[in-house]
Structures are given as C-alpha cells and as structure tokens.
Amino acid sequence: MKATRADINWLSDPTVYRVNRLDAHSDHRYYRTMGEAELKAPMAMRHDLNGGWKFSYAVNVASRIENFYKQDFDCSGWDDIQVPGHIQMQGYGQLQYVNTMYPWDGLDGVRPPAIPVVSNPVGSYVKHFRKPESMTGPVYISFQGVESAFYVWLNGEFVGYSEDSFTPSEFDLTPFIKDGDNKLAVEVYQRSTGAWLEDQDFWRFSGIFRDVYLYTVPEIHVRDLFVHADLDDSYSVGELTVDLELLEQAGNTGAGAKLELKDADGVVVAASEGVFADGKLSIALDVSDVKTWSAESPYLYNVYLSIVNAQGELVEAIVQRAGFRRFEMIDKVMCLNGKRIVFKGVNRHEFNVRRGRAITAEDMIWDIKTIKANNMNAVRTSHYPNQTLWYELCDEYGIYLIDEMNLESHGSWQKMGAVEPSWNVPGNLPEWQGSVLDRAESMLERDKNHPSILIWSCGNESYAGEVILNATKYFHAKDPSRLVHYEGVFHNRDYDATSDMESRMYAKPADIIEYLESNPSKPYISCEYMHAMGNSVGGMHKYTELEQQYPMYQGGFIWDYMDQSIMTTDRYGKEFFAYGGDFNDRPTDYSFCGNGIVFADRKVTPKMQEVKFLYQNVKLVPSKDSLRVINENLFVNTNEWALDVRVLRDGVEVFASAGGEVSVEAGSEAVVSLALPEEVLKASGEYAIHATLVLKQDELWAEAGHEVAFGEYVFEVAAEESAAPAGTIRVVEGDVNIGVMGDGFTIQFSKGVGSLASIRYGSREFIAAPPVPQFWRAQTDNDKGYAHGYDTGLWYAASLARKCLKVDLSVADSGDQATVAFEYGFSIHADLRVRTTYTVFADGSIQVKTDYKGAAGLPNVPVIGLTFKLSADYDQTEWYAMGPEENYIDRAFGARLGTISRAVKDLPTPYLVPQETGNRTGVRRVRITDSQGYGLELNASPSAPVECNVSPWTAFELENAAHWYELPQPHYTVVTVAGRQMGVGGDDSWGAPVHPEYLIPADQDLSFAFTISAVDRRTK
Incomplete structure (x- = not known):
C-alpha cells in the first residue's frame, strides 16, 4: 500500500499492516571492496541511529501530541529515552505480564479487529541527525524491531507505517532527506490489529526495542541473496546454487557476478560467474568431498561474491557464510545429511533481567555458550523471529533452529484452558490472510541463508485454519529445502497438512507412546515439554528414554530457557526478581513467567544438571x-x-x-x-x-x-562389622526428663516435649528446636499447579501438631548404651503412627531410627522425615551425597556421588517464588559446622542412604512467602532428614502430578536411620 498521509484508522484495519514499507529481503552484508579490513569491520554503508532520542509518553491515543512530527514543533524540552529499549522498562507506562489472555481482558470488551481505546499507550520519538557524507546515493532506514505498530515521518513528511514487532521494517528516505539537520519522528502504538496476533506468553512491552540504522547501497546492489547449499544423494558432493536479485537501479545493465567459494582456511575450492538478466542471476557449482554442516561439526564455507558493472569493475562485495547440509524426511523420519536427527532442544525467549527483550550481543553469546555447554543441540525461537546475530551465532556454534514466525493469538481460542474458538483469529478470516503471510514472508526472506534453520514454524498457539495453512503452503513453495512446523493442528485435524511433523505440547510419555505405536504418518516432536517452572524437570528421563525406543520420536524442546523476571527494588531499596503483579499490573498471570532452566540474571539453575546429563x-x-x-x-x-x-x-x-x-x-x-x-x-x-x-x-x-x-x-x-563404642554411660530418669551422660557429652530427652531436647558436646548445645516428624514440604510451582495442597493439606497439619503417645527407656545390660523411643499419633487418622528411637552410645553418638506406620484412606505423603533446628551459627556444610546440585528422586540422573561443601545460605535455590529447594538424595554423610569447624555430623549407611535438606528456613516459612525478601532473617539452621521425599514432577505446571513411582503412598510403611555425632576441628 502506498500513501502520502498517515491514517489513524490503519491501527484497527487488519488489511493494513504495511504502508510504503520496502519488501523483505535477505540479511546479508555487503561492502564496497573485498579488503580484509573492510570485511571484518562493521558495514561502512550503515549509520547507527541508536542512543538517545527525545521522547513523549501518552497514556492513550487521545492524549498524544499529534503534530510533534512537524518541522516547526520544538521537542527539545522532551525527556530522553534510549533506543533500543522498551518504553515500560524506562519508567513509562505499565509493566504487565500475561500468558494466554489478552492484556486488556476484563478492562475493554473489544473483539478483533477492534482495538482498545482507553488502554493504548503511545510513545512519540524524535531523533535529529545529519546525513552522513558517505551516503551519496539513496538512503534507507531500517527498524529491526518496533512493538507493535508505528508511523514514521522525516522532516515533516510522512514516510510509512508498519506492524509486526519482530522483523525489520524498512523505508526509503531518499525523497525526504536533506543535507544538514534532519528530524526523524516515530509514533509507536502498543495496540493495533497486530497486537491480536502477538499474544505470546511474555511481558507486554512497546517501543523501539531493536537497532535502528540508516543505510545506503552502491550504484549496483544485490537486494536479495538466496544461498542454497545442498548435498547430493551420497551426501558427499555439495550442490551450491546462489540466487541473486538486484535492486532496480539505473546502471544495472550488463552487471555480472563472480563467485568464489572458500573453505574455512580461505582456500578457494570452486568458482563461477554469470551475468544478470532482468536483474536476476543464478550461479551453480558443485563441491566434491564437501565438509558438511551439523550441530556436532558446524563447518562453514564462505561465499565471496563480486558484483561488477558492464566494464567489469567491482561495485559491490558480498561475503555470505554457507553450510552444506540436507534436511529431509526419509521413511517418515526427519534426517540431517541422511541420519535420523533427535532434537535435544529448548525454547528461548529473548530476555534480559534489566532490559527486557532489548538484549545485547553479550547476552546472546552467553546464551549460546551455555546451551552448547549443556548438551542442547536445538532452539525454537519462541515465539517470534530473533535478532539476526542469533542466527549467525547458531550457524557458527552449531545449533539446530526452529525459526518461528511472529504469530500467537492464544487468548482468542483458549479460555482458562478450554478450547473455545468462537472468535478465533486468524482462523479462516480472509481479512487476516495478508498480515499473516506478510509475517511469514518477512521471516523467511530475512533468515533463509542460515544453515542452522532446519524448520520454519507457522507461529504458536493460534488454533488452526486456512490462513495458517496458507502460510505453510508459502513456506513449502518458497523453500522446499526445509520442513514446516505447527502444533495448533492438534486441536483441529481438518488442517493437519499445516505441519510436516506431529508436534504436541506437554504430552505425557504414555500419550507419546500411544501415538508412536499407532502406525503414524508423521514423526513426533514435543515443541514444548518439561515445563521448567520453579523446582521442576522431574521425570525428564521418561521422555529421553524414548529416543532409542522409537525411531519416529525425534526429541523435544524444554519450556523454557530463561526466567522472564524483571529486576526491581523492594520498599527498602533492595533489588529482587519481580514477576507479574509486582508492578500492580492487572490482569496478570503472576509468577508464570518463571519457567527457565536459567535464571533471569543468566545464572544456571540446578535443573540444568539433569538436562545436561539426559541430553x-x-x-x-x-x-x-x-x-x-x-x-x-x-x-x-x-x-x-x-x-x-x-x-x-x-x-x-x-x-x-x-x-x-x-x-x-x-x-x-x-x-x-x-x-x-x-x-x-x-x-x-x-x-x-x-x-x-x-x-x-x-x-x-x-x-x-x-x-x-x-x-x-x-x-x-565390605568391611568387618564394627563393635559398639566402648565405655559406659550414666542414665538419669527424672519426672520430666531423661538424661544420658558420658565422657564429654550430655544427651537429654523430654517426656513433656516428647522428643530429643538437648545434645551437648562439651559446653556446646546443639539443639535449638527438638526433632519432630515432618510430612510437609513447601509446595513447588508444580505442586500448586495440580492442587497438591488441596488434596494433601492435612499433612501440613500433621507436621505442625502431634501427640506423644508413649515414651520408652531401655538401658543395655552392658551399660554402654541407652535407648529412648517416642511414639506419636496424629489427628488426621487414628491408625497413623511414627516411632522415633534414639540410641545413645558411650562415645556420645546417637543412632536415630524412624519408623513410619501408614494408614489407608489418606492422600500421598509429600515427605516422611524428621526435622530439627540448630543455631544459625552452624552455617557451613560438607556433604557426601548425590550432587553437587540439589536433586530429587525423579531428578537425580544427572547427580553424582561425591563430596561437596556449601554455606547453608547457598543451599536453597532462589526460584522466583520460594518453595521446596536444596534437597540431596543418596546422603551418606553431612557435616554441619560453624566457622571454627565445630558442629554435628549425620551419617547413614551407603546401603540405606537418606535424603537431607539443610536450610535457613522451615518448610512453613518457605510455604508462606511469595518473594524471597518476605522470608525472615536467618536465626536457625533447619535440618530435615527424610527417608523419602516425593519427586518434583515437570510434565506441566497446571495439572500434571508427579509420576506414580515417585510418590509416597500413605499406607506404605517406611523406615530410615542415621547417626548423629560430634564434629570438631580435629575430625573435620
């Protein structure tokens, strides 16, 4: 569409999504010469417009300054804002996180294509610049990412309009630019018809959040480049075809191109040339004994293109990396270079804890190093095209990509989990077809030369229909070398042809097996699985075990890579990780943005230990x-x-x-x-x-x-059985207390309290709060998601109160040991019993044995353990257990047996919401000491190890805190020794329980034992 004046009505017209915008093209770099120095430097024909811009914010359309773009309007008194950057991350407007619903749900009753009127913030940007002297030819402007719709003026003249937040929007400035000062004005709207198609699970930002730059082109310029680096049927000969298309310019007549293919050492391995006809040229050549590209060995060649005029003079130089690979379906199995591929993948949002989606090159490099270092080989660009640099890094480092177009209309067809597509967009509505295909084209045309991209994706969670099916047809027609993905057909099989593979979200292992054993016509991937919210990723092995069992199972992509939390400060000025609702944003989906295997500050979570091993x-x-x-x-x-x-x-x-x-x-x-x-x-x-x-x-x-x-x-x-420690003890049974004393120790038991009350080695008292049975753990996000607390809350009560039914004392005839046993009953069931027996030996060590006698009719038990408190002075630990990171019975494959040392404060994992954390399985020994090396040692038999958790907080303190800053300052070191704790689960976080084998049936009897002894500097 062409226009000379801006029209506010375009915002609510789904058929208008680009006005005066240039056609999409490849993201290749070009230079004036082939000089090595120039090729390694930033493109000389670009001029960066990033940095400070003048800025005015309006809460809605009616309150914006309409004429700010005019030449005589003085914006010098406006605020300053940084580009790239989000408006909401720089002090304006409302930070808001929502998942599936539209951000105006419950505030504005609009239905598409209408857009909210009251809540449509507008950001007005102005940048003054001087035309670079080097730009003697045409001048264009490229906006790499603006959310969600924007108008552009230069020197008071309307330039153009665009939607689609995540692909470039480019305009021709040549008719409007002048020497000297130029006034560039951009008006950004948060809501447009494009916003109906951008209902991704993320923070709802707006503004110019990716790079902005001017660029010019030589007198002959390759507008678009398509490198086809394929393989023959033997996968040993490279078949290179390079399609070139010139920008329509005077002087194109007689233009030609010389191609040299160089290997990684710079050696020319093949060459060819040709002459353009009607502005187009295809050059083809073969490469024998080609080195192929894969994530395992990402070998890249360089395509050197010299564009020459009719006189043979060099006009433009292009260097494009190319990786020879062949991705195809063979016998219903996706294959790379003839071999069945398994995607060991992760979904990745672009995110920075302080910058939102305006991420930096440093962020991307850290991400790709972390992904590669932890055995992941694939990334789905959830749920939009990323910055160009990400694709270049994936080419170079070796990552398989599902490149996903910017389309998600989740809230239009799924309401509170129910499939209800009564007003779904885009569906079969022809007025949305142009916009959706434009998004597909913008992604493919920019990204097509990256060997890392194996699959195009039609977007995410937008249901199904002809409109999306036509996007698949476009991808197939334009680029037959790649397959097409779309999960949404799972909900409507009438449009099954939209996806070349069966793609599902959060299917249980049993569901996947059922599909794979049904003689399916398509291979299977989980485009999202292992919902890594909070303390999660339990049971992941049940998925990876399918890799070798079923050839048509081809892996999956964990949701997701990084927590989307934002760094802010509490009322006392201390920084913390904030989530939805923390900015008074309503509606919101609260902490559902915390699903990463990496924290938002780019620190790896303990979940990565399991991912790395299983991948x-x-x-x-x-x-x-x-x-x-x-x-x-x-x-x-x-x-x-x-x-x-x-x-x-x-x-x-x-x-x-x-x-x-x-x-x-x-x-x-x-x-x-x-x-x-x-x-x-x-x-x-x-x-x-x-x-x-x-x-x-x-x-x-x-x-x-x-x-x-x-x-x-x-x-x-095996070793010979050791004899009981030699020596004698003295036992005093009082009316209330039982004392057991020996050389250098006094152990006291209280009949009134009904527990061990004192461990005194020398002059030190270790028990700050007596041991009591523990059945409750602070709920994980997954626990909350399947209403675990509703079903099992009585175990919370049982952990808070019990009745000591009986106290037994026995002293060995030899006088070298004494045993005190406490039997507990609980109000939740008359048959439920716990008996904890303490045997004190002559050396002061205490053997602790707990016998849990279950009862029928009760819900599964979260944990069967014993918990007690030490002073917070005992703040150091040394473990001989499964580690080094926290692990659980369904997330211990990646753990290994060894010795680790950690301060108590470092044992809990700072998940976005406080919850159960810090557990270790297979505990043989843990020492809990103060800074001088004095403390307690807990030992269990290697043949019957225990689980253990040492924390500054109780399960109940963690349970009742919504943020870490709400927890009290540590006064105790809380020790919980368990015979068993249930798994953490992870199939999803909204209804999937822990797998049965990792649960604890309430009627199942269980016993565990460990020994307590003193630690001092001499034994440390």
Whole structure:
C-alpha cells in the first residue's frame, strides 16, 4: 500500500499492516571492496541511529501530541529515552505480564479487529541527525524491531507505517532527506490489529526495542541473496546454487557476478560467474568431498561474491557464510545429511533481567555458550523471529533452529484452558490472510541463508485454519529445502497438512507412546515439554528414554530457557526478581513467567544438571574394569574428546587418570578396558568410578577440560562389622526428663516435649528446636499447579501438631548404651503412627531410627522425615551425597556421588517464588559446622542412604512467602532428614502430578536411620 498521509484508522484495519514499507529481503552484508579490513569491520554503508532520542509518553491515543512530527514543533524540552529499549522498562507506562489472555481482558470488551481505546499507550520519538557524507546515493532506514505498530515521518513528511514487532521494517528516505539537520519522528502504538496476533506468553512491552540504522547501497546492489547449499544423494558432493536479485537501479545493465567459494582456511575450492538478466542471476557449482554442516561439526564455507558493472569493475562485495547440509524426511523420519536427527532442544525467549527483550550481543553469546555447554543441540525461537546475530551465532556454534514466525493469538481460542474458538483469529478470516503471510514472508526472506534453520514454524498457539495453512503452503513453495512446523493442528485435524511433523505440547510419555505405536504418518516432536517452572524437570528421563525406543520420536524442546523476571527494588531499596503483579499490573498471570532452566540474571539453575546429563550424546557406562561407550552422535567419533577417570572411596579421590583416548564411531558402541590398578579397589569402603569425556582443546563455547559426557558406577567393598563404642554411660530418669551422660557429652530427652531436647558436646548445645516428624514440604510451582495442597493439606497439619503417645527407656545390660523411643499419633487418622528411637552410645553418638506406620484412606505423603533446628551459627556444610546440585528422586540422573561443601545460605535455590529447594538424595554423610569447624555430623549407611535438606528456613516459612525478601532473617539452621521425599514432577505446571513411582503412598510403611555425632576441628 502506498500513501502520502498517515491514517489513524490503519491501527484497527487488519488489511493494513504495511504502508510504503520496502519488501523483505535477505540479511546479508555487503561492502564496497573485498579488503580484509573492510570485511571484518562493521558495514561502512550503515549509520547507527541508536542512543538517545527525545521522547513523549501518552497514556492513550487521545492524549498524544499529534503534530510533534512537524518541522516547526520544538521537542527539545522532551525527556530522553534510549533506543533500543522498551518504553515500560524506562519508567513509562505499565509493566504487565500475561500468558494466554489478552492484556486488556476484563478492562475493554473489544473483539478483533477492534482495538482498545482507553488502554493504548503511545510513545512519540524524535531523533535529529545529519546525513552522513558517505551516503551519496539513496538512503534507507531500517527498524529491526518496533512493538507493535508505528508511523514514521522525516522532516515533516510522512514516510510509512508498519506492524509486526519482530522483523525489520524498512523505508526509503531518499525523497525526504536533506543535507544538514534532519528530524526523524516515530509514533509507536502498543495496540493495533497486530497486537491480536502477538499474544505470546511474555511481558507486554512497546517501543523501539531493536537497532535502528540508516543505510545506503552502491550504484549496483544485490537486494536479495538466496544461498542454497545442498548435498547430493551420497551426501558427499555439495550442490551450491546462489540466487541473486538486484535492486532496480539505473546502471544495472550488463552487471555480472563472480563467485568464489572458500573453505574455512580461505582456500578457494570452486568458482563461477554469470551475468544478470532482468536483474536476476543464478550461479551453480558443485563441491566434491564437501565438509558438511551439523550441530556436532558446524563447518562453514564462505561465499565471496563480486558484483561488477558492464566494464567489469567491482561495485559491490558480498561475503555470505554457507553450510552444506540436507534436511529431509526419509521413511517418515526427519534426517540431517541422511541420519535420523533427535532434537535435544529448548525454547528461548529473548530476555534480559534489566532490559527486557532489548538484549545485547553479550547476552546472546552467553546464551549460546551455555546451551552448547549443556548438551542442547536445538532452539525454537519462541515465539517470534530473533535478532539476526542469533542466527549467525547458531550457524557458527552449531545449533539446530526452529525459526518461528511472529504469530500467537492464544487468548482468542483458549479460555482458562478450554478450547473455545468462537472468535478465533486468524482462523479462516480472509481479512487476516495478508498480515499473516506478510509475517511469514518477512521471516523467511530475512533468515533463509542460515544453515542452522532446519524448520520454519507457522507461529504458536493460534488454533488452526486456512490462513495458517496458507502460510505453510508459502513456506513449502518458497523453500522446499526445509520442513514446516505447527502444533495448533492438534486441536483441529481438518488442517493437519499445516505441519510436516506431529508436534504436541506437554504430552505425557504414555500419550507419546500411544501415538508412536499407532502406525503414524508423521514423526513426533514435543515443541514444548518439561515445563521448567520453579523446582521442576522431574521425570525428564521418561521422555529421553524414548529416543532409542522409537525411531519416529525425534526429541523435544524444554519450556523454557530463561526466567522472564524483571529486576526491581523492594520498599527498602533492595533489588529482587519481580514477576507479574509486582508492578500492580492487572490482569496478570503472576509468577508464570518463571519457567527457565536459567535464571533471569543468566545464572544456571540446578535443573540444568539433569538436562545436561539426559541430553548428552555419548553414554558412558563404567564397571570395575571396563567402560561401555555408546556414541549416539550422528557424525563425530569420540576420539574428539579425552577420557578422564576418577575413583572415589567414601567420597575421597584415590585414583585419577586424564587424557585417555577412546575411539568409537558415530552411531556405534564399544567396551574398553579401564585398567585400574588392583590396589586401588582393595580397601573396604564405598567406591564411585567416574568416567568423563572432556574437550581436548578450547572450543568457541567452552574451554579445554569441559565435560561433555559422564557416567558413574558405585559399589561397596565390605568391611568387618564394627563393635559398639566402648565405655559406659550414666542414665538419669527424672519426672520430666531423661538424661544420658558420658565422657564429654550430655544427651537429654523430654517426656513433656516428647522428643530429643538437648545434645551437648562439651559446653556446646546443639539443639535449638527438638526433632519432630515432618510430612510437609513447601509446595513447588508444580505442586500448586495440580492442587497438591488441596488434596494433601492435612499433612501440613500433621507436621505442625502431634501427640506423644508413649515414651520408652531401655538401658543395655552392658551399660554402654541407652535407648529412648517416642511414639506419636496424629489427628488426621487414628491408625497413623511414627516411632522415633534414639540410641545413645558411650562415645556420645546417637543412632536415630524412624519408623513410619501408614494408614489407608489418606492422600500421598509429600515427605516422611524428621526435622530439627540448630543455631544459625552452624552455617557451613560438607556433604557426601548425590550432587553437587540439589536433586530429587525423579531428578537425580544427572547427580553424582561425591563430596561437596556449601554455606547453608547457598543451599536453597532462589526460584522466583520460594518453595521446596536444596534437597540431596543418596546422603551418606553431612557435616554441619560453624566457622571454627565445630558442629554435628549425620551419617547413614551407603546401603540405606537418606535424603537431607539443610536450610535457613522451615518448610512453613518457605510455604508462606511469595518473594524471597518476605522470608525472615536467618536465626536457625533447619535440618530435615527424610527417608523419602516425593519427586518434583515437570510434565506441566497446571495439572500434571508427579509420576506414580515417585510418590509416597500413605499406607506404605517406611523406615530410615542415621547417626548423629560430634564434629570438631580435629575430625573435620
């Protein structure tokens, strides 16, 4: 559409989404010469307009300053705002987070295509600039990302209008630009018809949040470039075709192009040339013995293009990276370079805790290094095209991409979880077809030259219909080299042809198996799974185990990569991570933005430990004398990495070897000898053999020595049974208390309290609050999502109150030990019993045994444990347990047996909302000491380890806090020892319970035991 004047009605007209905007084109770089210095520098034909702009904010359309764009309107007194950046992140308007509903739900009753009138903030931007002297030809402006609709004027003249927040909008400034000062004016609206198509699960921002720059072009310019780097049927010969299209300019007649393909060392491996006809040219050539591109080995060639005029003079130089690869469907299985691919993926929003979606190059580099270092090989750009740099990094580092167009209309068809598409957009509505296809075209045309992109996606959660189906038809027609993805057809199979693969969200493993065993016509992926909200990612192994069981199961993408929380300050000026509702935003979806395996400040969560292990491409299975190596890579031999082996005895390293060589071809397995010295495994104790593959040399994404695969084998060498500690004790049974005393210790039990009341070693008292049975854990986000508290809240009550029914005392005839037992009853069921027995030995150690006697008719138990408090002075821990990060019975595959030390304050994980955190399974020993090394040691048998949690807070304090700043200053170190805690789950966070094998039936009897003893500096 062409126009010379702006029209406010375009905002609510779905057929108007671009006015005077240039057609989309490839994102290639171009230069005036082939000089190495110029090719490595930023494009000289660009001029950056980022930085400070003058700015005026209006809460709605009626209150905006209408004529600000005119030449004689003085904006010098306006505020300053930074570009790129969101309006709402710079002190204006309302920060708001919502998930599926539209942000105006309940405030404005509009239906599409109408847009809210009262709540449509407007940002007016002005930038004065001087035309660069180097720009002697035409001048264009590129807005890389503006949310959600905007008008542009230059020197008082209307330039153009555009929607689609996440792809470039470019305009020709040549008719309006002048030498000297130029006034660029941009008016940004948060609501437009485009906003109906941008209902993603994210913070609702607006403004110019990506780069803005001017650019010019040479007298002959390649407007669009399409590099097809394919492979022949043998996957050994590269078939390169480069399609070029010139910008319509005078001087194009007789223009030609010379192509040189150079390898990574700069050596020319093939060359060709041609002459343009009607502004178009295709150059083709073959490359024998080609090095292929994959995430495992992302080899890139460079396509050097010299654009020449009729006289043969160089006019424009282009360098475009190319990766030869072939992605196709073979026998209903997606294959890369002829091999079945498995996506070990994650969904990634662009996000920064302080900048929102206006992320930096440093953010992207940190992200891709973290993704690669933790064995992920794929990213879905949820749910919009990303900045160009991200695709370049994925090409270079090796990441498979699902590139997703900017389309989500979730709130138009799903209401509170129910499928109700009565007013769904775009559906089959022809007035939305142009806008949707424009979004598809803008993405494909910009991104098509990136080998990392294997799949185009038609957007996210927009139901189904002809409009989206036509986007798939466009992708297929324009780019047959890639497949097309769309999950929404799951809800309406009339449009099943929209997606080349079966894609589902949050399907349970059983549902996936049912599909795979139904003779399906399409391979399966989970475009979203393992909803990583809070303390989650339990049971992930049930999905990854399908990879080798079903060829048509081809992986999935965890939701999601990073918490979307915003750094702000509380009323006392202390920073904290804020979520929906913290900015008085209504409506809101509160903390549902916290679903990352990475925190918003780019620190890795403990969930990553499990992800990294379950996503590793090489499985290592050690035994006492050998190592089974299963290489599930598609293309690389394990000899790319070094083998390191460690042997631990009772958590202490007794042997290590590094730099071993293991050669197993891709897709193969072998058993190799470990050849451990015989004397290493002779002594009695518990052994752990750790085998790892590590990088031999630095890579782009990690340094030499970084672990890429891990395996463990644990076994015991039995020792003779040790005798009870020698010595005598003295027992005093008073009316209320029972005292057991010996050399240097006094242990007291209280009949009145009904528990162990005092542990005194020397002059130190250790018990700040007596041990009591514990059945409740602070609910995780997943617990809350499936109403766990509603069903099991009686265990909360049982943890707060109990009745001591009986106290038994017995003293051994030998006089070297005494036993005190407490039996508890609970109001929630007459048959429920817990008996905790304390046996004090002559050396002052205390064996603690808890027997849980279950009862029928009660809900599953969250945890069966014993909790007590020490003074907060005991703030250091050393563990011999599964670790190093927190783990749970359904999230312990990535944990390993070893010794770790942590301060108590560092044991809880700061999930966005306080919840159960910090647990360790397989606990053999934990020492809890003060800064001088005095404290307690808890020991359990390696054959019957316990679970343990040490925290500054009780489960009830965590349960009742919505933010970490609401928790009290630590006064205690809270120790909880459990025989078993239920898993954390993670199939989804709104109804999926923990898998049955990781639950604790209330009628199941359970016993656990551990020993308490003193620790001082001499034994530390």
